[in-house]
Amino acid sequence: MKKLFLMISIIFLCGALMALNPLTTNGSGEEEPAGHNLLTFVVPFEAGGGTDIFGRFFTPYFSDQLEGNPLVQVENIPGGASITGTNEYAQAKPKDGSHLLTSSASSHIPYMLDQSSVDYDFKGMKPIIGSPMGGVVYSTPEKAEQFKEDLTSFEEPLYYAGISPSGLDLVTLLSYEVLDLNFHGVLGYGGRGPSRVAFEQGESNLDYQTTSAYNNNVKPLVENGTAEPLYSLGQIDENGNLVRDPQFPELPTVEEVYIDQYGEAPTGEVWEAYKQMVNAAYTLNKVIWVHEDAPVESIARLQDGAEGIKQDADFIENAEVVLEGYEVLTGDALQKQIDEAFNVSDSSKNLIQAYLLEKYDLDITEL
Template sequence: MPTRTPAALALAVWAATAVGCQAGSEVDPEAPFAGETVEVIVPFREGGGSDAYARAMAPYLQKHLGEGVQVRVQNVLGASGIQGGNDFALRRKPDGLTLFVTSGSNSLPYLLGEPAVRYDFNDFAAIVGSPAGGVVYVSPATGAHDMPSLCDASGLIYGGVSPTGLDMVPLVAFALLELDVQNILGYQGKGAARVAFEQGETNLDYQTSPAYLASVAPLVDEGTAVPLFTFGQLDQAGNVVRDPVFPDLPSFKEAYRACRGSDPQGPGWEAYKAVLVAGFSAQKNIWVHREAPPPRIEALREAAAATSTDPEFLAMAAELLGGYGFFLGTEAETMFQQATSLDQQSREWLLSLLRDQFDVAL
């Protein structure tokens, strides 16, 4: 994660405080957004999951922020999502009029300390967050029909996109399970990886919950795919529990126990929980600068809370949300902090895995 010298940190805190106080003095606590335009930065191209999330939320945030407010979405592309984060952190005023939508593609590089990352989530205040889930499944040709048979299987082939993206979650899981698996990375997306599974190029795959329900559940019904476990969800107490969208499938913690006879523990397990939160349990988040005027932060959080219970929004966004709910305000921050508080030993375990198995040096 980004580091700062004491002098630089002191200067940044002084400057942010000065700007925040100045901006705060101009804000009407009764109508903090009256006549203003709020810009929502999406660090990915139009049509993707984060863009769809932002564009679904924007009109309802506008609705619940009150009359005279406009909320618009701007796509800031580059560096697989990192450029948009850097733009938000370094170029946008902390006046509460700019928001930032993140996904696992922003939080995982931050967690790993990628040099290109210039943003620091400690400088942001969460408005709202939404979890996602993922299901791991195999071809029946592998002979795997449950977790013990998966762990005994040979010749497994997994198709993914990148070891430092969302694929990091299954790759860490496979490493902890010590599967006999060949990882083929470089597919253009998980949709392409699923097609490779259907064509027999691979025999082990995962899909996010919406994609699984739409495209893999029919394969299960046909008998050409066997679901084995979900990544699980991390609760507020830091426990990996079953995915509420797939209550009949074991979580990864249960899957590990079924294979190894005991619960997972140690630095690898702590690394798994961190990437699970960054990639799935706190996958989509909307942030504002922490130094923004407090009345605006409060109003944004109230608007997000109202949106999360708005019947019209919930009906419109049901497929987008995939059956999951929301984390609101400080609750979203608490969840996200479980990903970014990775201890040094666990972080070294993760970096060693990337270096030794995937030739990725950070």
């Protein structure tokens, strides 16, 4: 109850900041307040979503920790599932260290898969701070029991309600392919909230939710006997192995489910593609960046501030709720994670592009 109260308080605080902070802009091009000590967080989504809350959560800590205690504003530039705002940041925002970008898996996956509408390159940016996120796949208790006994026994497909095969859903879809699960994906829902409602109303019997949504909205369904978790999507460790999500240590990974069902570890291109997508979408879920060609002293100032944020007692306490207890990454550890996450092999990229085209009639190179 205390955790829920704290989460609600922080979300209301973010809303209050949006309403009361005159520095918050909406990407309309209106004149910004004058000043030499102003930092702008570009968020390529509407205000109020997960990435927006993530960015706003960090703003007071950057103000506190950075030398000079700058004013910090958030500029929301929604559109194109984050691509519009990310493109604008890369191509049009000042490269003097005064503007930062808050990215998410919705920005990472199209970049990795060479989506044609992407006009940004994360190699031209310097990461400042990042954070993982997790996800859990669940079903009805009846289907979960059958899944655990023999996941190949489904004569009728399980129905999965999703948003887009080229977004965060891609990781979950690939997990089904690794397991050779008989499923039918119904895509086009407006968000993970509507997809969960579809499950609750019986329109689907297979769903996933990210950590926060699962804990707040699905665990009550598990407790009242209308849902049961199947596995977590997992995290990628420093050795490139899929491991259990630290926030769901009781749940098996896709690899463990596969071994239990088939008696051997998964191998092959689909398995490798799945692990690479987990790395880019969950182990590296959100990142705050600055232009790489910003002044060296500006980058150093931001990096020093990020290190200070990690040690801030108030941040540590509130991050347990907002960031769901996942450890934030900075410095060399963050750069190493990015290098590994975005290093998708040509074979995995080609496989995913072909998969999207064949199964969902989606040519990502033409989007």
